[in-house]
Amino acid sequence: MRHCLRLVGLLGLLASNGPATGEETGSAIFRGTQASDRAATIAGVPQAGLRCSGCHGRDASGTVAGSATIPPVDGRRLREPALARPAYDAALFARALRDGLRSNGRPLALAMPRYAFDDAQLDVLWRFLSQIETDERRGVEAGRVRFAVAARPGNREEAEALRLSLERAWGALGSPDVNGRRAEFVSILADPSSGAFDDVFAVLGSEPGTAFGTELLDALVAQGIPVVGPAHLPSRDRERLPDVVWLTPGESAVADFISRNADALREGGDRAERRAASARDLAAILALPQADLADTSLIVSIFAVETPSDLQRLAEAPAETLLVRPASPFTSRDDLADLLARIVRDGLAESGRDLTRTRFLKAVARATFGMRSPSAGGGDGPTSSTDVDVIRLRPAGR
Ligand code: HEC
Known part of the structure; x- marks a missing residue:
């Protein structure tokens, strides 16, 4: 493993990584890439992280979970009458999501969450499901x-x-x-x-x-x-x-590197050392009084840094901080x-x-x-190297 030490400006790392602004797309709502899933409840209890795609499949074609089958909800099939129900239209679809009623007016099973979407969200969701089969095959032609x-x-x-x-x-x-x-x-x-x-x-x-x-x-x-x-x-x-x-290469390569090289990474042998492999570790370290970090080396996996403000606080800490991240895995x-x-x-x-x-x-x-x-070892499978970058942040005021 090649180990390269680089001093890198903070600017790029501090760039915002929040969700994109602008209108929510149907895909983002259905696949939960934005925050809409917070609007879900089951039996009146708010549920986080319930993506439609997690139950109905990324392509809305339905899934089988154990003995339960979760129905397809692509627009083509919703618009067709089925054995157990008449066809859906946009209004019946909206009612199903908000009030949990099937197109025949009967309640849907509790496993299907209720969603407090507004009209605009329901509209983009319905339109998204109506063309999902086309979207799934975009860029694909006969030859x-x-x-x-x-x-x-x-x-x-x-x-x-x-x-x-x-x-x-x-x-x-x-x-x-x-x-x-x-x-x-x-x-x-x-x-x-x-x-x-x-x-x-x-x-x-x-x-x-x-x-x-x-x-x-x-x-x-x-x-x-x-x-x-x-x-x-x-x-x-x-x-x-x-x-x-x-x-x-993911967390494991970085964690492995830190555990094998911690001694070599510290500048002064007599410094105390703290390591953060996870966001939880980092939160615990950053909660310490500033004085407790003086004459300390912080060795932090980039995977522990969840927000730009984490990085800001690390840069302001009175400790010598080493930020470890995977280098670009491709040499060319x-x-x-x-x-x-x-x-x-x-x-x-x-x-x-x-x-x-x-x-x-x-x-x-x-x-x-x-x-x-x-x-x-060789072989024809995909490969990637596991080079690691170490970014040294100088203690504040030195
Ligand atoms: C936790 C799993 C789960 C999640 C999340 C979920 N569903 Fe469902 N959904 C179900 C189940 C199970 C049913 C079948 C309920 C029944 O038949 O009584 C269902 C039924 C439906 C139906 C009625 C289908 C029919 O044929 O009558 C629609 C429409 C639907 N879901 C759309 C959605 C949409 C859109 C989302 C996201 C906003 C979503 N569901 C999220 C589990 C889920």
Whole structure:
């Protein structure tokens, strides 16, 4: 494992990582990527974290949980009459969510939460479910499937370079026709809500060494566009953005590095040492009086830092602070492109002929779950290295 010590300005790290502002999309409500799930109650008791997609499936096609089946709620099937009920329309759908009544007026089982949505939210949700089957197949045509690299103003050349690398890497795999489709790679510089991504199946990658930008990520996810391979973000964001597949070494690599290198990291041998591996540890340390941190080395995993204000307080602490995070896991753009091309090939193959975004995400999540570090041996599977950056924050006033 290479260990590089870098001094990095705080600016980039302090950038806001809150949810995107602007109108809530149906995808964001259905998949719980914004805060609407707080409006849910079961038997009158507020319930947090109840995403529609968690019960009805990301593609609204219904799920089986043990002996219980949870019905499909895509618009096509809701609009059709079923054995147990007449067809839904927008008004009956709204009543089902607010009052828990089926289209025939009978109560729905308690397992289906009641939601205090306003009219606008119910409207976007109904429209979203009405076109979910189309959205699931965006960018898919008879002979091809289209992937995009998303450019931000200022990184257009880099995005185009990654696109070219992807084409080269795809060619190196023999430009396979997977289930009768070839992959096409485009780069797009536009706001995801502008419709410019309407003909894109999924977004690939970010540049090695650059943060993808949570704002862009938020905007893509709000449009229901899967993203494979952005650079690392705090764990809180990863949980919030379930449609994003990360390709970085995670907490365990950083925790392992800290436990093996803590002695070497401390500057003065006589300093007391405190380590924070989780947000809880960090909260406990930051609650200490300032005096207790003087002549202390704080060794903090970036995964413990949940908010910009955590970082601010660390920077103001009278302790020597070492912030440990995964370095960009890819040594070069070509490495990233090689990995992405293999993920695309395997993900498409495993998704089968009826290719949807949800099937692809599932297949890719399975494929990347067992990512090995190169030292763990060769093979054709995806690999990533586990380099670690150490950022030294000087104690305040020195
Ligand atoms: C905790 C799991 C759960 C969550 C979360 C959930 N549902 Fe349900 N939903 C169910 C179950 C179970 C049923 C079937 C109830 C019954 O048949 O009595 C159901 C039924 C429905 C129905 C009626 C379907 C029909 O054929 O009559 C609609 C519409 C619906 N859900 C939409 C949603 C939407 C939209 C959300 C998110 C805002 C959501 N559900 C969140 C479990 C859930």
